[in-house]
Amino acid sequence: MNVPTRLGVYAAGLAVLFGGAFVAGSAVIPDSTVASWTKTAQENSMDHTSTTQASAGTGSVRGLSLEQDGYLLGDVAAPDVVGKAGVLSFQVRDGDGDPLTAYTPSHDRDLHFIVVRSDGTQFRHVHPALGSDGTWSIPWTWTAAGTYRVFADFVPAGRDASGAPDVTLTRTIGVAGDFVPAPATHTSTTAQVDGFTVALHGDLHAGTMSGLTVEITHDGKPVTTLQPYLGAFGHLVALRAGDLAYLHVHPEGEEPAEGDLSGPKIGFMADVPTAGRYLLYLDFQVDGQVHTATFVVDAAPDAAGDAGTSAHPGA
Numbered sequence: 222m223n224v225p226t227r228l229g230v231y232a233a234g235l236a237v238l239f240g241g242a243f244v245a246g247s248a249v250i251p252d253s254t255v256a257s258w259t260k261t262a263q264e265n266s267m268d269h270t271s272t273t274q275a276s277a278g279t280g281s282v283r284g285l286s287l288e289q290d291g292y293l294l295g296d297v298a299a300p301d302v303v304g305k306a307g308v309l310s311f312q313v314r315d316g317d318g319d320p321l322t323a324y325t326p327s328h329d330r331d332l333h334f335i336v337v338r339s340d341g342t343q344f345r346h347v348h349p350a351l352g353s354d355g356t357w358s359i360p361w362t363w364t365a366a367g368t369y370r371v372f373a374d375f376v377p378a379g380r381d382a383s384g385a386p387d388v389t390l391t392r393t394i395g396v397a398g399d400f401v402p403a404p405a406t407h408t409s410t411t412a413q414v415d416g417f418t419v420a421l422h423g424d425l426h427a428g429t430m431s432g433l434t435v436e437i438t439h440d441g442k443p444v445t446t447l448q449p450y451l452g453a454f455g456h457l458v459a460l461r462a463g464d465l466a467y468l469h470v471h472p473e474g475e476e477p478a479e480g481d482l483s484g485p486k487i488g489f490m491a492d493v494p495t496a497g498r499y500l501l502y503l504d505f506q507v508d509g510q511v512h513t514a515t516f517v518v519d520a521a522p523d524a525a526g527d528a529g530t531s532a533h534p535g536a
């Protein structure tokens with residue numbers, strides 16, 4: 222027997238041994254034992270992080286990776302230079318590497334696609350169309366050069382809708398052209414957009430649910446004709462300044478029916494994991510037009526940080 226053949230037989234023997242051990246292991250070891258191993262491993266890792274005070278532990282930080290729960294955001298094709306009209310397209314891949322074609326609607330849509338430049342400007346929240354092969358696409362033109370983050374936010378079909386079923390995947394895209402970075406952000410809780418004035422009331426506190434209210438006026442008069450948009454009277458995206466982590470924000474109140482109108486206030490609950498700066502983007506709809514108001518807010522370290530840090534503009 223020559224050497225390569227003997228190696229080949231040896232490798233085959235190993236494969237059988239490992240294969241046998243794997244099958245025997247999963248047959249003999251009860252799930253409860255595996256669960257307790259997993260629990261122990263988590264406790265160990267918590268012991269480790271607690272010594273470094275690493276985390277507020279809300280588990281709400283998403284959108285920092287192109288992979289989550291086995292789902293993967295594939296390459297994003299888009300025009301590579303500012304001002305050139307084209308198509309933006311991508312696929313989400315499942316654990317087998319196949320394009321994901323079945324989704325569960327969340328906030329009225331199968332997939333929400335958020336685009337923002339790394340300095341927090343140039344925000345867009347769009348809804349591409351899904352092709353039968355699992356390719357999402359939308360006509361696309363960049364209006365400013367720079368490095369962008371894109372987020373695909375969706376719920377895969379068949380996932381338990383309780384808890385936190387959303388998957389948020391992210392990628393970075395570069396757009397050629399003259400790049401002018403935005404000046405450093407300052408906190409701002411009043412936004413002017415398309416003739417509307419939008420005021421943000423409430424404070425963010427790290428590690429707890431914070432209530433926020435936006436109030437919309439036009440020419441000084443309260444706007445009471447807000448239309449349902451994405452299953453609520455407004456849709457709020459919150460990103461952490463610095464790493465653009467994508468945070469969970471829930472609209473308050475029942476889901477409105479078509480034809481319902483509301484205003485001038487919309488309530489939200491936001492769960493921010495750390496103190497520091499957050500970028501908030503509110504989409505709201507009046508007369509069939511969607512408008513986006515942007516805010517910059519600093520979160521206090523924790524709920525005990527109430528005294529002296531609150532700012533209620535106009536309230």
Ligand SMILES: [Cu+2]
Nearest residue numbers: 330333334347
């Ligand atoms: Cu959306």
